[in-house]
Amino acid sequence: AAGVIQSPRHLIKEKRETATLKCYPIPRHDTVYWYQQGPGQDPQFLISFYEKMQSDKGSIPDRFSAQQFSDYHSELNMSSLELGDSALYFCASSWRGRLNTEAFFGQGTRLTVV
Amino acid sequence: AQKVTQAQTEISVVEKEDVTLDCVYETRDTTYYLFWYKQPPSGELVFLIRRNSFDEQNEISGRYSWNFQKSTSSFNFTITASQVVDSAVYFCALSEGGNAGGTSYGKLTFGQGTILTVHP
Numbered sequence: 001a002a003g004v005i006q007s008p009r010h011l012i013k014e015k016r017e018t019a020t021l022k023c024y025p026i027p028r029h030d031t032v033y034w035y036q037q038g039p040g041q042d043p044q045f046l047i048s049f050y051e052k053m054q055s056d057k058g059s060i061p062d063r064f065s066a067q068q069f070s071d072y073h074s075e076l077n078m079s080s081l082e083l084g085d086s087a088l089y090f091c092a093s094s095w096r097g098r099l100n101t102e103a104f105f106g107q108g109t110r111l112t113v114v
Numbered sequence: 115a116q117k118v119t120q121a122q123t124e125i126s127v128v129e130k131e132d133v134t135l136d137c138v139y140e141t142r143d144t145t146y147y148l149f150w151y152k153q154p155p156s157g158e159l160v161f162l163i164r165r166n167s168f169d170e171q172n173e174i175s176g177r178y179s180w181n182f183q184k185s186t187s188s189f190n191f192t193i194t195a196s197q198v199v200d201s202a203v204y205f206c207a208l209s210e211g212g213n214a215g216g217t218s219y220g221k222l223t224f225g226q227g228t229i230l231t232v233h234p
Contacts, residue, residue: 031220033220033221035222041226042205042224042225042226042227043159043205043222043224044224045221045222045223048220048221056221058221088157090159092159092220093220094220102149102161102164102220103161103220103222104161105151105158105159105160105161106158107156107157107158108157108158108159110157
């Protein structure tokens with residue numbers, strides 16, 4: 001079965017650079033969620049989109065922005081990268097229009113800022 | 115505000131032992147959803163179970179079982195006859211109730227995680 005696809009899997013950037021993370025949800029899933037997991041930490045909710053509109057916002061820095069496109073894939077844009085942005089970034093998707101579907105997570109993008 | 119507490123930071127057991135991972139949650143919502151996820155060393159988050167607040171039935175799936183008790187706001191996870199492959203970080207998570215347009219299970223508040231190490 002198709003799963004949530006995230007790209008790239010690994011990314012190394014320098015301080016003050018920008019990064020773009022991509023997420024391709026499971027087919028027919030209409031909701032995408034972004035999480036940030038620092039080393040040794042639990043995942044923290046950043047932002048979510050439902051039917052291409054932002055639906056919830058968590059602890060996402062102003063330097064970050066995200067959107068969901070017409071094909072339901074989503075991109076997380078991160079600018080002016082800081083060392084503290086080094087983390088595992090997860091995308092998850094769910095089918096909000098249908099009950100009893102939990103969120104399925106991608107394998108994550110490991111971002112290292114040097 | 116929602117909160118999930120996993121008091122056990124690390125647990126170490128020997129293969130074939132039973133182990134219980136504790137999870138206590140706080141929420142003001144009357145409808146909510148509880149989850150357990152497994153994060154093996156490879157890093158991905160693997161969904162294990164979802165429980166609705168209105169369904170207190172315990173559940174068993176192979177060597178895994180879950181005990182949900184609303185009276186104590188706990189949702190504990192037991193692995194019977196543990197195996198080395200069970201070694202991972204286990205997260206308990208909470209999602210609030212219905213949103214307009216349907217129920218969204220993906221906005222999760224995670225606990226701090228419990229690192230389980232199973233020794234051969």
